Amino acid sequence: LAKTTQPISMDSYEGQEVNITCSHNNIATNDYITWYQQFPSQGPRFIIQGYKTKVTNEVASLFIPADRKSSTLSLPRVSLSDTAVYYCLVGDEDTNAGKSTFGDGTTLTVKP
Amino acid sequence: NAGVTQTPKFRILKIGQSMTLQCTQDMNHNYMYWYRQDPGMGLKLIYYSVGAGITDKGEVPNGYNVSRSTTEDFPLRLELAAPSQTSVYFCASSRKQEAFFGQGTRLTVV
Numbered sequence: 001l002a003k004t005t006q007p008i009s010m011d012s013y014e015g016q017e018v019n020i021t022c023s024h025n026n027i028a029t030n031d032y033i034t035w036y037q038q039f040p041s042q043g044p045r046f047i048i049q050g051y052k053t054k055v056t057n058e059v060a061s062l063f064i065p066a067d068r069k070s071s072t073l074s075l076p077r078v079s080l081s082d083t084a085v086y087y088c089l090v091g092d093e094d095t096n097a098g099k100s101t102f103g104d105g106t107t108l109t110v111k112p
Numbered sequence: 113n114a115g116v117t118q119t120p121k122f123r124i125l126k127i128g129q130s131m132t133l134q135c136t137q138d139m140n141h142n143y144m145y146w147y148r149q150d151p152g153m154g155l156k157l158i159y160y161s162v163g164a165g166i167t168d169k170g171e172v173p174n175g176y177n178v179s180r181s182t183t184e185d186f187p188l189r190l191e192l193a194a195p196s197q198t199s200v201y202f203c204a205s206s207r208k209q210e211a212f213f214g215q216g217t218r219l220t221v222v
Contacts, residue, residue: 034209043116043202043213044155087154093208102147102155 004088009107018075020106022088025069030092033064033071038085038105047086048073075108083110114138118203118214125193125221133188133217135203143206144186145170146178148199149216155202161186193221 005023012018024033032051036044048055050062050071061074075082085105119134137144142163147155147170157170161180175197177189186205190197198221204213 032209036211041216043204043216044211045213046210049209089209091209104152104154 004090004103006088006103006106008104009109011109011111012078013111014079015077018078018082018108020073020086020108021070022073023070024088024090027068027090028092031090032093033062034089034091035060035062035073036087036089036102038087044087044102078110080110080112082108084108116203116205116212116214118201118217120217121215122218123220125190125219127193127195127221129193130189130191131193133190133201133203133219135186135188135214136184137205137212138184139205139207139212140183141205141207142183144180145204145206145211146176146186146188147202147204148172149202150199158188195221197221
């Protein structure tokens with residue numbers, strides 16, 4: 001399983017765009033990149049998944065460069081409710097989320 | 113849709129007691145998982161199952177047991193509770209790499 005590295009914490013202000021980068025130098029050809037969000041006292045929640053280039057949904061965008069050794073989760077115009085821990089996971093579709101490793105994640109704090 | 117349901121939400125156990133954490137999902141997912149999360153830390157995989165009758169160990173299986181007799185249910189058993197098992201336990205089910213988590217069970221062993 002590819003190991004991932006993320007910043008431990010980030011601070012932002014309401015209305016700003018936040019970019020969280022994840023390094024995964026040993027990503028395999030079949031691996032996908034998946035991001036989860038976790039609020040205090042809740043289970044993680046799927047945000048977005050991608051394989052290459054750019055993926056966008058109603059919540060976030062995921063940018064993946066051609067070498068796929070890193071990825072960036074972009075949250076547009078954050079609000080206080082985006083304060084949470086964000087996890088980057090890497091694994092193949094057959095592995096499924098459960099056999100990927102949830103590291104310590106990135107704690108994002110959005111300030112007024 | 114109920115999704116993934118865990119019971120109980122909170123429990124206090126005495127050292128040496130046993131209990132079963134219940135988990136059920138109504139999405140017909142083959143894959144199910146149990147994690148524990150200690151304060152300020154990420155999630156660690158305890159056990160997982162790829163389908164009814166099939167289970168396997170994760171990263172931290174010691175002190176726990178599981179069974180998977182149906183697609184819907186995946187209970188986690190603690191036989192001899194220890195203070196080190198004080199944690200929040202999350203059950204999840206998944207298709208592909210999108211996992212759906214329950215609300216968690218906060219367990220304290222005293």
